């Protein structure tokens with residue numbers, strides 16, 4: 001199946017899911033609606049999610065080993081790593097700044113302080129106390145995150161799908177293979193063939209299940225969505241969407257246009273299937289097999305670059321998440337009648353950037369990490385309870401943004417490599 005047709009089917013699946021889910025939401029107290037949601041939407045969606053999750057570890061591991069090996073020189077790899085992380089940090093900081101500006105201009109929280117007294121806040125506070133002190137938990141997370149970069153047991157790393165550990169292990173193996181290049185011809189072949197096999201499986205999953213799977217995931221999310229909860233949170237919701245839109249259109253748009261020298265429309269058209277999967281799964285990690293395949297086949301990004309930059313991005317680069325955190329922080333400050341000082345805003349930018357590195361690419365984690373940002377500037381993390389109800393819907397849009405950022409940066413780095421190798425032909429790869 002041509003990818004264009006596949007994109008169309010995925011888009012139809014998403015729209016059908018949104019429409020049918022929204023209609024079902026209005027009758028969600030009916031037993032038959034709950035039955036269809038549980039046994040059809042949810043089963044279809046979760047089956048699809050499991051299928052792509054099943055491929056995440058093999059694809060990340062195999063493609064990074066090969067990617068590193070293909071880069072061929074640890075020094076080049078080092079500079080690629082530094083550039084990648086640099087781009088990730090800068091774009092995330094820009095994302096939060098946009099988010100806080102939008103929230104300051106549109107003022108979603110002023111005059112709604114009664115939300116802070118709501119049941120959701122006390123419920124969140126009691127679960128938080130059961131789970132231990134937030135501040136302490138954050139401190140442990142920071143040092144433990146550093147220690148946990150290195151896997152004590154490689155099988156455990158894979159079983160727990162710990163992306164950073166898997167990436168590190170794969171980088172080590174790739175570098176070791178470069179070092180003993182003459183002796184590992186067979187092993188390289190094995191990895192190359194294994195790569196073909198996993199990509200073939202991903203393609204088959206996409207071809208036969210993506211549209212229906214996306215439908216199921218979105219239909220169940222919208223059936224259960226807290227539309228009623230949107231009420232007073234409408235402006236917060238809109239602010240997050242506006243900030244995501246600005247970031248997607250202006251920041252990534254100009255980056256692709258000016259730094260990668262490619263048409264942004266071409267980029268979006270070709271990356272759309274992966275964006276659809278990001279939207280429906282709300283998980284950067286689950287989207288990885290598809291976003292890697294789409295970037296390499298449709299955007300013609302070198303395997304060596306795509307397979308290193310995108311898995312790393314799915315793990316540490318979360319611009320969409322940072323946007324939600326920026327808007328949420330200003331919103332909660334406004335509810336509390338607090339005017340954030342410039343120093344507090346800068347603190348939010350720094351902490352939310354760090355938090356986005358520690359955010360796992362699975363649904364809902366961005367909201368958990370928001371506690372770290374709120375605590376850092378003295379706001380009550382229990383206020384997260386207010387926005388929990390509508391977070392699933394925003395998670396879809398921010399995850400789509402998260403993975404688009406990874407691919408845009410991979411495209412820029414690929415273009416820089418073209419220039420380095422004297423290969424760049426204006427618009428050469430834009431015809432696909």
Ligand code: ASP
Nearest residue numbers: 283284361362364365366
């Ligand atoms: N769901 C997001 C992702 O996987 C993370 C988050 O913001 O919760 O990219």
